[in-house]
Amino acid sequence: CGVFGAYSPRPEPLLEDVYLGLYALQHRGQESAGVAWINGDGMAKTVKGMGLVHDALNQHELSQQETRVAIGHVRYSTAGGSLAANAQPLVATYARGPVGIAHNGNLTNGKAIAQYLESRGAIFQSTTDTEVIIHLMAHQAHKPPLEALIGALRRLVGAYSLAVLLEDRLVAARDPWGFRPLVLGKRGDVTYIASESCALDIVGAELIRDVEPGEIVVVDEKGIRSLRIPVEPKRHFGCAFEYVYFARPDSIIDGRSVYAVRKELGRLLAKGSPCPGANLVTGMPDSGTLAAMGYAEESSIAYEKAIVRNRYVGRTFIQPTQRVRDLGVRIKLNPVPHLMEGKDVVVVDDSIVRGTTAQRIVTLMRGCGARNVHLRIASPPVRFPCYYGIDTPVSEELAAARMDIEGLERQVGACSLAYLREEDLFEAIGRGRNDVCTACFSGHYLEGKEIDHDLDL
Numbered sequence: 001c002g003v004f005g006a007y008s009p010r011p012e013p014l015l016e017d018v019y020l021g022l023y024a025l026q027h028r029g030q031e032s033a034g035v036a037w038i039n040g041d042g043m044a045k046t047v048k049g050m051g052l053v054h055d056a057l058n059q060h061e062l063s064q065q066e067t068r069v070a071i072g073h074v075r076y077s078t079a080g081g082s083l084a085a086n087a088q089p090l091v092a093t094y095a096r097g098p099v100g101i102a103h104n105g106n107l108t109n110g111k112a113i114a115q116y117l118e119s120r121g122a123i124f125q126s127t128t129d130t131e132v133i134i135h136l137m138a139h140q141a142h143k144p145p146l147e148a149l150i151g152a153l154r155r156l157v158g159a160y161s162l163a164v165l166l167e168d169r170l171v172a173a174r175d176p177w178g179f180r181p182l183v184l185g186k187r188g189d190v191t192y193i194a195s196e197s198c199a200l201d202i203v204g205a206e207l208i209r210d211v212e213p214g215e216i217v218v219v220d221e222k223g224i225r226s227l228r229i230p231v232e233p234k235r236h237f238g239c240a241f242e243y244v245y246f247a248r249p250d251s252i253i254d255g256r257s258v259y260a261v262r263k264e265l266g267r268l269l270a271k272g273s274p275c276p277g278a279n280l281v282t283g284m285p286d287s288g289t290l291a292a293m294g295y296a297e298e299s300s301i302a303y304e305k306a307i308v309r310n311r312y313v314g315r316t317f318i319q320p321t322q323r324v325r326d327l328g329v330r331i332k333l334n335p336v337p338h339l340m341e342g343k344d345v346v347v348v349d350d351s352i353v354r355g356t357t358a359q360r361i362v363t364l365m366r367g368c369g370a371r372n373v374h375l376r377i378a379s380p381p382v383r384f385p386c387y388y389g390i391d392t393p394v395s396e397e398l399a400a401a402r403m404d405i406e407g408l409e410r411q412v413g414a415c416s417l418a419y420l421r422e423e424d425l426f427e428a429i430g431r432g433r434n435d436v437c438t439a440c441f442s443g444h445y446l447e448g449k450e451i452d453h454d455l456d457l
Ligand code: 5GP
Pocket: 245, 284, 287, 288, 317, 349, 350, 351, 352, 353, 354, 355, 356, 357, 358, 390, 391, 392, 393
């Protein structure tokens, strides 16, 4: 998912900024989009719809509203189904006033908290884990809203990057591990929060900095304040897959350019798994393009954009059924025939999930006369599901979990298949093994002391 928020000291058409921000974050979720704001009468308002930002929301209508604080969300489901009831921001008025929450991530103790709260009488309106945050606040109605929010956050385990409306304040919060990105920006005296810096660029705002893991940033008429979520500091566990695939390349996450990381992944892949006989390198569009450029540069083999992507087809993995997924891939990618003929081609992609894309494209390339097709993957094999907010399928559906590399090579029909080494992933991101999450590659999830449930309210 993607989140966005804006705060201005005086009423402005901020909802249009939110609309634009969500538009730039569209790659983070295509199922639903929504905005929430505080009306002139102090009530929280929300507009949500299913589908893409452009279909779900009306830019013109939003631009007519003036407000001082607004948030927005684009969703792709990890916890809870693809239903209108699960569209965000979630908005409620509880004993202490209005609250709105836009959440990117996935709470690993969300179910446990929901069960606990239900046993004490809570009635949930949605099946998203985000709703537990609002209920946790409502159960602490004896505290002022900001303290209730902090009291809720300290009980959460897992991934959350939040944009929160709290009365007339804008609040940003990032879990103590920093799984998902979250940044602060500024344009004049308007302050923004966004999942990725590309959403600041679109509204002409400047990137100030990342929200730190475990940090709460409160923006109100007094300015910008930084607070900590009151838990023991955790190790940084920022998602490696954001750099590999999920984020937009023009974003900067935790100080590192996604574009630069992707090219470096390609260079290191070329060093670790060269292809000396090849005479052409190409990338699987769009996700493999930058790594392919890095691979070509490092290996001094010519680079061509030899696979064309129909830009009107959405990201195939968003489609729900296997059948639609298969059809989607066929519609989406096509090799340029004359570039294939008689060539030894290296195809670089960012990752293999179910193996559909790779198998299809190798077949098409051979059909166009490619002599040899070598597949190079700019990340380690994805063998484990993600519990922290990326919709990787269960292990049984992951090609690299079902087969060894030779089996997969045969299955996709490539002459050779090689993956990036794990240490190269750490090197490209510029962080140590204990400073970044690679659980979907390594199976090393959070454990032990990092997960303690203190639900006592
Ligand atoms: P496959 O065809 O192997 O199922 O999917 C591989 C393609 O899906 C790659 O080109 C990759 O860019 C994209 N992809 C990357 N991340 C994800 C993810 O989290 N889930 C899914 N299903 N696909 C992804």
